[in-house]
Amino acid sequence: MSAFVRRLKEPNAMADYETRDVSPRFVLAVALGLFSSMALSILLVFGILRWIVPTTEPSATIFGDRQERAGPRLAVSPAADRDEVQREAEGRLQGYGWADRAAQSAHIPIDRAMAILAIRGWPDQDGQEEGKR
Known part of the structure; x- marks a missing residue:
């Protein structure tokens, strides 16, 4: 009988593991290196963004200074807006x-x-x- 067949017949033959596989320490070191480099990248990006924040008010647009700085104007009631435009046109x-x-x-x-x-x-x-x- 070959050595392989003899090992399969032994009761604890399947409990062994290959020693030639990747070591758990190496996997752990790579994972820690990956997460630490991601954390360092995030901190670097936040630092750059904090460093390049504009300190002056933005200049006027080509449309003049008519735009409101508070945010976008949203149509709260499109039907009422349409009715108002229709009344003005009529x-x-x-x-x-x-x-x-x-x-x-x-x-x-x-x-x-x-x-x-x-x-x-x-x-x-x-x-x-x-x-x-």
């Missing part, structure tokens, strides 16, 4: 007001503008109205 379409007061340009309700165009006609390119030729 008021502009259905009401009278100045578009440009310096140029004496006003806006009028759409229904009134359509009635005026129906009576006078669409102006041609010369600036004369069609109905007065």
Whole structure:
């Protein structure tokens, strides 16, 4: 019988371990080295971030200083915001007001503008109205 078969027949043959395997001390040393290098890296990053913190207030953006520094503006109620925009648009379409007061340009309700165009006609390119030729 071979030595291998003889060892398998012995009752405590499987309880042995290979002495050629990696030693537990080496595994422990590698694990401790890995964790200590990670901890050192984290401390190094925190140190660098603490060292490069800006000390002055950020400069104005290309949009001016209109942006609030408190954080993002969130839509708390999108439906209410949409309704408000819709009311403002309807008021502009259905009401009278100045578009440009310096140029004496006003806006009028759409229904009134359509009635005026129906009576006078669409102006041609010369600036004369069609109905007065």
